Amino acid sequence: MIVEDVLCPFCGCLCDDIKVEVEDGRIVGVKRACRLGSSKFMGHERISGPMVRRDGELTETTYDEAYDRAAQILKAAKRPLLYGWCSTVCETAKKGILLAEEVGGVIDSTATVCHGPSIIGIEEKGLAGSTLGQVKNRADLIVFWGANPAEAHPRHTMRYSSNSTGMFTPEGRGGRKVVVVDVRRTRTAKNADKFILIRPGTDYEVISALRMIVKGKGDLIPDTVAGIPKSDLEEVAGMMLAAKFGAVLIGLGLTHSRGRYKNVDNALSLVADLNGFTKFVVLAMRGHYNVAGFGQVCAWETGYPMAVDLARGAPYFNPGETAACDLLARKEADAMMVVAADPASNFPRATVEAMAEIPVIQVDPFPNPTTFLADVVIPTAVCGIEAEGTAYRMDGLSLRMKKVVDSGLPTDEEVVENILDRVRRLADDN
Amino acid sequence: MVIILKAIMISGRTLGQGASLEAKTSPEFFKATSICALSESDYDDLGISGEANVLVRTEFGEVVVSARKDDGLPPGVIFIPMGPWANAVVGMDTGGCGTPLFKGTEAEVEGTKMRVKDIQELFADLLRRGGDRS
Numbered sequence: 001m002i003v004e005d006v007l008c009p010f011c012g013c014l015c016d017d018i019k020v021e022v023e024d025g026r027i028v029g030v031k032r033a034c035r036l037g038s039s040k041f042m043g044h045e046r047i048s049g050p051m052v053r054r055d056g057e058l059t060e061t062t063y064d065e066a067y068d069r070a071a072q073i074l075k076a077a078k079r080p081l082l083y084g085w086c087s088t089v090c091e092t093a094k095k096g097i098l099l100a101e102e103v104g105g106v107i108d109s110t111a112t113v114c115h116g117p118s119i120i121g122i123e124e125k126g127l128a129g130s131t132l133g134q135v136k137n138r139a140d141l142i143v144f145w146g147a148n149p150a151e152a153h154p155r156h157t158m159r160y161s162s163n164s165t166g167m168f169t170p171e172g173r174g175g176r177k178v179v180v181v182d183v184r185r186t187r188t189a190k191n192a193d194k195f196i197l198i199r200p201g202t203d204y205e206v207i208s209a210l211r212m213i214v215k216g217k218g219d220l221i222p223d224t225v226a227g228i229p230k231s232d233l234e235e236v237a238g239m240m241l242a243a244k245f246g247a248v249l250i251g252l253g254l255t256h257s258r259g260r261y262k263n264v265d266n267a268l269s270l271v272a273d274l275n276g277f278t279k280f281v282v283l284a285m286r287g288h289y290n291v292a293g294f295g296q297v298c299a300w301e302t303g304y305p306m307a308v309d310l311a312r313g314a315p316y317f318n319p320g321e322t323a324a325c326d327l328l329a330r331k332e333a334d335a336m337m338v339v340a341a342d343p344a345s346n347f348p349r350a351t352v353e354a355m356a357e358i359p360v361i362q363v364d365p366f367p368n369p370t371t372f373l374a375d376v377v378i379p380t381a382v383c384g385i386e387a388e389g390t391a392y393r394m395d396g397l398s399l400r401m402k403k404v405v406d407s408g409l410p411t412d413e414e415v416v417e418n419i420l421d422r423v424r425r426l427a428d429d430n
Numbered sequence: 431m432v433i434i435l436k437a438i439m440i441s442g443r444t445l446g447q448g449a450s451l452e453a454k455t456s457p458e459f460f461k462a463t464s465i466c467a468l469s470e471s472d473y474d475d476l477g478i479s480g481e482a483n484v485l486v487r488t489e490f491g492e493v494v495v496s497a498r499k500d501d502g503l504p505p506g507v508i509f510i511p512m513g514p515w516a517n518a519v520v521g522m523d524t525g526g527c528g529t530p531l532f533k534g535t536e537a538e539v540e541g542t543k544m545r546v547k548d549i550q551e552l553f554a555d556l557l558r559r560g561g562d563r564s
Contacts, residue, residue: 010448011448035445035448035449036445036448036449036451038449039448039449039450039452039453040452044450044452044453044456045453045455045456056557108528112528112529113528113529113530113532114529116527116528116529117527117528117529120527148442148443150445151442151443151444151445151448152442152443152448154445183440183504183507183533184440184500184502184503184504184507184509185501185502185503186502187502189502197504199438200438200440200507200533200534201438201533201534252442252443252532252533253442253533255529256440256441256442256529256530256531256532256533256534257440257531257533257534258531258534260525260527260529260531261527287443306528307528319524319526319527319528319529320524320525320526320527320528322528323524323527323528323529324528325522325524325528325529325530326524326528328522329522329523329524342454344514344553345454345513345514345517346512346513346517347517347522347530348490348517348520348521348522348530349490349491349514349517349518349519349520350490350491350521350522351522351530352517352553352556353556356556356557365452366452366453366454367454367455368452368454368455369454369514369549369552369553372550372553372556372557373553373556373557
């Protein structure tokens with residue numbers, strides 16, 4: 001049996017045209033997905049069953065005991081941190097926020113180690129955004145700044161951006177100009193009409209120089225900016241001003257480098273400046289397939305998109321204080337629940353050392369280094385393959401993920417709901 | 431004499447890292463992420479060749495990874511794919527916005543005969559160290 005129009009639960013492209021071949025309840029083939037998506041559909045080693053740590057060793061147990069243990073840990077903690085939520089669907093996030101509220105914890109998503117600074121930049125400046133459909137159908141100039149979709153979002157260029165063909169862009173790549181700004185010549189850069197190689201940590205200066213040229217103050221710029229000849233910057237500014245519809249697609253090159261959210265603020269300001277001359281939009285190249293969705297759910301439930309402290313009775317948001325890495329770095333979190341993420345791999349080592357000192361609950365389909373540190377491990381169905389639900393594409397479009405095969409495992413949502421239910425019962429007992 | 435290269439370390443995604451991202455204990459993930467890419471000139475300057483390993487040291491830690499040439503990298507910039515090997519040398523300061531500086535850490539690189547730790551070894555000293563483990 002071929003299941004058509006399946007959504008891919010890997011990256012923020014959320015490709016919705018995947019064909020999945022199912023035989024005897026198992027996936028045996030995938031068409032149209034990229035290497036990243038195919039690997040997910042074809043499957044990896046799974047966590048064999050629920051486990052709790054006894055005498056230092058993870059030992060198999062029942063789901064009920066794992067839920068009880070998780071609830072006890074969260075209930076006993078004074079400063080629980082509930083982290084992850086981006087490789088799962090919005091329904092899980094909704095329950096997670098309720099759980100965080102119930103235990104007076106902090107809820108944070110993988111955005112804070114990814115495009116969190118973009119969100120802060122957007123809050124500072126505002127976003128001239130669009131859907132990817134508009135980019136595909138209208139953009140005649142694409143700027144990838146610190147983004148490498150050739151490796152991180154392999155189908156982005158064909159489906160939505162530089163190489164896509166749309167209503168007013170029938171010539172595809174041939175009718176478009178592509179600019180890439182990066183600290184190395186990436187595979188994406190090899191597809192560019194103009195590549196600007198910048199030194200790490202100089203994005204802010206380079207964006208500022210472009211803004212000055214765009215605003216007619218180019219004569220004040222020195223001959224080189226961060227090592228880039230002024231003539232190169234003038235050429236890029238000229239390409240931007242000549243575009244009918246430009247799209248700046250920003251990546252982690254901006255958010256992970258010196259300047260962080262200020263880089264993004266400046267990039268958004270450049271786009272705002274350009275809108276005084278022509279039409280320009282800017283989008284963040286979001287990583288996990290539903291990192292945007294967690295931000296949406298968290299924003300409509302609490303007023304803030306990530307790093308929300310619910311200990312005070314009203315939501316409080318101050319990344320730098322309430323983000324997962326900060327709470328761990330200060331050794332403030334005294335228990336951690338990780339849902340659909342692997343902070344042990346993706347956080348700096350010293351932060352992970354703090355994780356190793358507190359009880360950790362893991363809810364995930366796959367074993368990973370967070371499993372090594374966990375006291376309670378609860379395996380779940382893979383959202384978008386074994387469980388349905390809602391996810392948001394990187395441009396904020398909400399789409400319904402399908403269930404393609406049955407795993408018999410509980411969904412992330414069910415697990416969080418079960419833990420929430422037990423936490424509430426523990427509260428009643430008090 | 432040991433040749434020490436001063437460089438800026440960045441981490442980031444690669445296709446291989448992404449394809450094995452949910453199979454962290456697999457040989458594919460190890461192969462894809464326990465590496466350090468260097469510009470051709472930096473690689474040659476280190477006096478290493480073939481399947482050499484390098485020790486990458488920052489003020490936050492050190493890690494042994496296997497060296498690769500990458501003609502896309504400018505001299506003075508090294509790239510370790512996103513993952514626990516890269517994060518062994520990333521600092522935890524978030525600059526007031528929740529996000530560590532995953533790109534832009536000053537590093538020293540030198541050739542080494544030391545072995546690359548596998549993922550279990552990388553976390554071995556962190557296991558069962560504290561918390562409520564009963």
